[in-house]
Amino acid sequence: MTGLLLLAATVGMFEGNGDVGTVLQAGSVEYDAAARTYTVAGSGENMWFAADAFRFVWKKVTGDVTLTADVRILGEGGDPHRKAVLMIRQSLDADSAYADAAVHGDGLTSLQTRDAKGAATHEIQASVAGPARLRISKRGEWFYMSVAGQGGELRPAGGWMKAAIDGTFYVGIGVCAHNKDAVERAVFSNVELGALGGKPQAWSTLETVTIASTDRRAVVTTEGYLGAPTWTPDGKALVFLDEGLWRVALSGGRPERIETGPGLVCSRSYGFAPDGQTLAFTARARPGDLDLDTVYVMPAAGGKARRVTKESPSRFSGWSPDGKTLIYSGVRGGSTSVLTMPAKGGEETLLIQGAAEAEYSPDGQHIYFSSLRGADQQVWRARADGSGAEPVTTGPMINWSPRLSPDGKLLAFLSGLPNSRGEVQVRVMSLGDGGIRVMGSLWHWGAMMEAPCWSPDSKRLTFLSSSEF
Numbered sequence: 001m002t003g004l005l006l007l008a009a010t011v012g013m014f015e016g017n018g019d020v021g022t023v024l025q026a027g028s029v030e031y032d033a034a035a036r037t038y039t040v041a042g043s044g045e046n047m048w049f050a051a052d053a054f055r056f057v058w059k060k061v062t063g064d065v066t067l068t069a070d071v072r073i074l075g076e077g078g079d080p081h082r083k084a085v086l087m088i089r090q091s092l093d094a095d096s097a098y099a100d101a102a103v104h105g106d107g108l109t110s111l112q113t114r115d116a117k118g119a120a121t122h123e124i125q126a127s128v129a130g131p132a133r134l135r136i137s138k139r140g141e142w143f144y145m146s147v148a149g150q151g152g153e154l155r156p157a158g159g160w161m162k163a164a165i166d167g168t169f170y171v172g173i174g175v176c177a178h179n180k181d182a183v184e185r186a187v188f189s190n191v192e193l194g195a196l197g198g199k200p201q202a203w204s205t206l207e208t209v210t211i212a213s214t215d216r217r218a219v220v221t222t223e224g225y226l227g228a229p230t231w232t233p234d235g236k237a238l239v240f241l242d243e244g245l246w247r248v249a250l251s252g253g254r255p256e257r258i259e260t261g262p263g264l265v266c267s268r269s270y271g272f273a274p275d276g277q278t279l280a281f282t283a284r285a286r287p288g289d290l291d292l293d294t295v296y297v298m299p300a301a302g303g304k305a306r307r308v309t310k311e312s313p314s315r316f317s318g319w320s321p322d323g324k325t326l327i328y329s330g331v332r333g334g335s336t337s338v339l340t341m342p343a344k345g346g347e348e349t350l351l352i353q354g355a356a357e358a359e360y361s362p363d364g365q366h367i368y369f370s371s372l373r374g375a376d377q378q379v380w381r382a383r384a385d386g387s388g389a390e391p392v393t394t395g396p397m398i399n400w401s402p403r404l405s406p407d408g409k410l411l412a413f414l415s416g417l418p419n420s421r422g423e424v425q426v427r428v429m430s431l432g433d434g435g436i437r438v439m440g441s442l443w444h445w446g447a448m449m450e451a452p453c454w455s456p457d458s459k460r461l462t463f464l465s466s467s468e469f
Contacts, residue, residue, distance in 0.1 A: 011029055011031045011038070011057060012031040012033070012036070012038060012191075013059065013191065013193060014038075014057045014058055014059045014172055014173075015058065015059045015060060016057075016058055017029050017040075017055070017056060017057035017058065017172075018055070018056065019042075019043070019044075019053075019054070019055055019056075020052055020053065020054055020055075020056050020092055020094060020174075021044060021051055021052045021053035021054065021094035022044075022045075022053050022094070023042075023043045023044050023053050023054075023055075023180070024043060024180050024181060025043035025177075025180075025181070025182070025183045026043070027040070027041050027042040027043055027044075027054075027055030027175065027183065028040075028041045028055070029041070029055070029057050035189065036189060036190065036191070037187055037188065037189040038057060038173060038187070038188045038189075038191065039074075039185060039186070039187050039188075040055055040057055040084070040173060040174065040175045040185065040186055040187075040188065041055060041175065041183050041184070041185045042054050042055030042174060042175030042176055042177060042183065042184060042185075043055070043176075043177045043179075043180065043181075043182060043183045043184075044176045044177055044178070044180065045178070045179070045180040046081075046176065046178055047083055047085070047100075047102075047112075047121070047174075047176045048121045049120055049121060050095050050114070050118050050119065050120055050121075051094040051095045052094050052095075052096075052098075052176070053094065053176065053180070054083075054085075054174045054175060054176035055174055055175050055176075056087065056089070056092075056170070056172055056173075056174040057172045057173050057174065058089075058092075058170040058171065058172030059170070059171055059172060059193065060168055060169070060170060061168070061169065061170075061171050061193070062167065062168050062169070063195065063196075064137075064138050064139050064140065064195065064196035065088070065137075065138050065171055065193065065194065065195060065196060066135055066136065066137045066138070066192075066193070066194055066195075066196050067086045067088070067135065067136050067171050067172075067173075067191075067192070067193050068086075068133065068134070068135040068146075068154070068190075068191070068192045068193075069086060069133070069134060069135075069173065069188045069189065069190060069191040069192070070132055070133050070134075070187075070188070070189045070190045071084050071086075071103050071131075071132075071133070071134050071186060071187075071188055072084075072186060072187045072189075073103065073105055073184070073185075073186045074184075074185040074186060074187060075184065075185065078105050078177065078178075078179070078182065078184050079105060079177065079178040079179050079182070079184075080104065080105045080106035080108075081104055081105065081106070081178040082104065082105040082175075082176065082177050082178045082179070082184045083102045083103065083104055083105075083174075083175065083176045083178065084102070084103050084173075084174075084175050084186035084188070085100040085101065085102045085103075085112075085173065085174045085175070085176070086100060086101045086134055086135070086136045086172075086173060087099070087100040087136070087170075087171070087172055087173070087174050088100070088136060088138050088143065088163075088165060088169060088170070088171050089165070089169060089170045089171075089172075090117070090163075090164070090165045090166075090169050090170075091117075091169075091170070092170065093117070095114070095117055095118045096114070096117055097113075097114050097115060097116050097117050097119070097163045097164045097165050098112075098113065098114050098163060098165070099111070099112070099113045099136065099138070099143035099161060099163045099165065100112050100113075100136065100174075101134050101135065101136040101145040102123075103130065103131070103134060103186075105178075105184075106129075107129035107130035108125060108129060109125070109126040109128060109129060109130065109131055109134070109145075109147060109157070110123040110124060110125045110126065110145075111123060111124045111126070111136075111143065111144065111145040111157065111159060111161055112161075113143060113161040113162070113163045114163065115161070115162055115163045115164060115441075116163070116164045117164075122161070122214055122215060122216070122440075123215050123216065124145075124157075124158065124159040124161060124207070124215075124216040124217065124218055125215070125216070125217040125218065126145065126147060126157040126158065126218055127157075127158070127217070127218050127219055127220070127221065127251075127252035128147055128149075128157065128252075131147035131148055131149060132148060132149055132150040132151075132152070133147070133148040133149075133152075133154060133190075134146070134147055134148075135147075135154055137196055137469075138165070138196065139196055141162050141163060141164060141165065141166065142160045142161070142162055142443050143160065143161050143162070143163060144156055144157075144159065144160050144161075144467075144469055145157045146469075155221070156203050156205075156221055156469040157218060157221060158203075158205035158207065158218030158220075158221035158465075159205050159207055159216060159218050159221075159442075159465055160442065160443040160465070160467050161440075161441070162423065162441045162443075171193065173188045173191070200468035200469060201223060201468060201469060202223065202224055202225060202466065202467075202468055203221060203222065203223055203224075203466065203467060203468070203469050204220075204221070204222055204223075204224060204225050204226040204464060204465070204466045205218050205219075205220065205221045205464070205465045205466075206218070206219045206220040206221075206226065206229045206238055206240055206248070206462065206463075206464060207219065207440075207462065207463055207464075207465055208238075208250070208455075208460050208461065208462045209426065209439045209440055209460060209461050209462075209463075210459065210460050211410070211428060211437075211439070211458075211459055211460065211461070212459070214437070214438070214439050214440065216439075216440055219238060219248060219250060219252055219462075220238075220240065220248055220252065220255070222242075224242075225466055226240050226241060226242050226464055226466075227240055227241025227242070227266075227267075227268070227269075227448070227450070227451070227464070228240070228241075228269065228448035228449055228450040228451045228453070228463060228464040229451060229453070229462045229463070229464060230269075230270060230271050230272070230451035230452050230453065230462070231272075231452070231453075231454065231455050231456060231462060232247065232272065232276075233272050233276030233300070233456065234276075234456070235250075235455050235456045235457060236249065236250060237249050237250060238250065238462055239258065239270060239279075239451075240255075240464075241266055241267070241268075241270070242255075243265075243266075244257060244258070244260065244266055245257070245258040245260060245266050245270065245279075245281065245302075246258060257302075258279075258301070258302040259302040259303060260281070260283065260296070260298060260302065260305050261298070261303070261304045261305045264283040264284075264296065264305060265283060265284050266281055266282070266283045267282050267283060267284055267293060268281075268282035268293060268315050268316065268450060269281070269282055269315065269316050269317065269450040269451040269452075270282065270316060270451055271316065271318060271319060271451055271452040272300055272319075272452075273300075273319050273323045273343070274319060274321060274322070274323045275323055276300060277299070277300055278297050278298070278299065278300055278323075278343070279297065279298055279299070279300045279302075280295060280296070280297045280308070280316050280319065280326055280343070281295070281296055281297075281298075281305075281316060282294070282295055282296075282314070282315045282316045282328075283296050283305070284312075292312050292313065293312055293313040293314060293315050293330075294307055294308075294309050294312050294313075294314050295307075295308045295309040295314045295315070295316045295326060295328050295341075296308060297326075297343060306345075308326060308341060308343065308345055309326075309328065309330075309341060309348065310348070311330060311332070311348065312330070313330050313331055314328050314329075314330040314339070315328055315329050315330060315356075316328050317329060317338075317356075317357055317358045317359055318358065318359040318360055318452055319343070319360070320340075320360050320364055321360060321362055321363065321364045322364065323343065324342060324343055324344075325340050325341070325342060325343060326340065326341055326342075326343050327339070327340050327351075327358050327359065327360060327367065328340075328341070328358075329355070329356040329357065329358065332350055332353075333353070335353050335354050336354065336355070336356050337350050337351070337352060337353045337354070337355065337356075338350075338351045338352040338355045338356065338358040338367070338369055338386070339351060351367070351382075351385065351386030352367075352369060352371075352382060352386045352389065354371055354372060354373050355369045355370065355371040355373075355380070356369065356370055356371075357369055357370045357400060357401055357402065357450070359402060359403060359404055359452070360384070360404075361404055361408060362404060362405075362406055362407065362408040363408060364384060365383070365384055366381050366382065366383060366384060367381070367382055367383075367384055367386070368380070368381050368392065368402040368404060368411065369381075369382070369402065370399070370400040370401065370402060370413075371389075373389075374391065375395065376395055376398045376418055377398045377399065377400050378391050378392070378393045378394060378395070378398065378399050379391070379392040379393040379399050379400070379402040379411070379413050380392060392411065392429070393413065393415075393429070396417070396418075397415040397416060397417060397418075397425075398415065398416055398417070398418050399413050399414065399415045399427075400413065400414055401413055401414045401448075401449040401450065403449055403452060403453045403454060403461075404454070405454045405458040406454055406456060406457075406458050407458040408431070409430065409431060409432065409458070410428050410429065410430060410431065410458065411428065411429045411431055412426065412427070412428050412429075412439075412449065412453060412454065412461050413427055413429070413449075414426060414427070414447050414449060415427050423441050423442070423443065424441070424442045424443075424447040425438050425439075425440070425441050425442070426438070426439040426440045426442065426447060426449070426461065426463055427439065428461070439461060442465045442467070443465075443467045447463060447464065447465055447466075448463065448464040448466070449461075449463045449464075
């Protein structure tokens with residue numbers, strides 16, 4: 001069976017249902033009015049890449065909406081990637097732009113989008129598996145997912161994704177077997193469809209993204225604002241800022257505090273020395289006073305910190321590849337400048353004025369930094385002594401927070417349009433050919449990569465996304 005959705009009579013709160021895309025086994029839906037449950041059976045090879053095949057039960061709506069339901073996949077032994085979804089979809093075409101909150105057969109729960117008709121599908125994996133209750137929310141072209149355990153309160157699962165869905169669109173529930181020869185079933189109960197309301201609250205998510213696939217994963221999601229994360233030397237955990245430094249496993253779980261000694265308020269960025277034995281970080285003696293930012297070092301596991309920089313403000317950016325030198329930024333002579341100092345302490349060297357967020361290349365021959373020396377902020381490169389500066393990126397977007405992969409082949413940075421508080425992109429440039437790929441689009445200038453953000457194997461990035469859910 002191929003082509004358009006097969007219309008059916010009204011089913012509960014929904015207007016129609018049928019199979020989207022190419023399916024060999026017809027799906028179905030049963031509505032129990034007394035129990036207010038929908039049992040959806042669906043076939044289909046996949047809901048991914050540039051086209052979908054699944055059973056969809058839908059209603060046409062407009063505006064900003066939320067769809068919420070308890071979701072339970074029935075049966076054992078099916079494909080682990082079979083999906084039960086809450087979906088918002090522009091059209092009934094197989095390659096339509098869409099966003100969904102998907103529970104997989106193995107418990108994996110993801111926010112998935114195809115951001116334009118015919119484009120590839122991407123996802124943000126939640127840090128929780130197999131939630132009892134699920135919600136997808138639409139605000140303009142931006143979408144987010146919330147999850148809850150049995151009897152628990154719905155909480156954002158982390159991360160926004162964008163899709164070109166506007167005007168009149170379809171919202172509903174669906175099932176994909178992830179096997180063209182099979183039919184899988186799921187029960188959707190306590191289904192609620194409503195307008196997006198309530199006062200938004202600030203939330204922060206520590207995310208990782210795999211470079212090869214561009215798929216993202218939420219590691220920590222919490223109310224308020226966190227500091228940008230960095231990887232531990234073994235690649236098994238992240239360190240982040242939340243009124244102090246914390247370590248959390250990549251699999252999630254309870255964060256553990258890293259002690260920095262009394263009287264220090266951690267702020268801004270931090271990063272491990274190349275040998276993994278020492279952690280440098282920015283701190284100040286009292287909260288709120290940015291002019292007192294100073295660079296400290298301490299044992300990687302935590303302990304008594306030692307002050308390195310003498311002048312303030314000084315904000316850590318990175319280590320030299322040999323671990324002997326710290327590179328940081330600070331206001332000197334009335335302008336923000338890139339400076340260096342021996343990690344053991346000593347006199348600072350001013351390398352570049354009108355620049356910040358500097359980092360050494362892995363071979364130690366160059367530094368990359370962001371600067372307003374042109375019409376807009378861009379990423380620049382200079383020799384390690386600060387000479388020979390040249391632009392690496394150019395407009396029309398502004399670009400900042402350059403971060404080099406440990407293998408020296410890739411440059412990650414943030415991009416946005418000038419004078420806008422809209423979309424921010426995490427982008428990666430191949431230093432070999434200059435090609436640029438978008439790793440993710442983030443909402444409302446809530447992106448941060450202030451700390452070294454590459455995994456030790458150069459295969460993943462970590463970053464902070466903050467937004468109002």
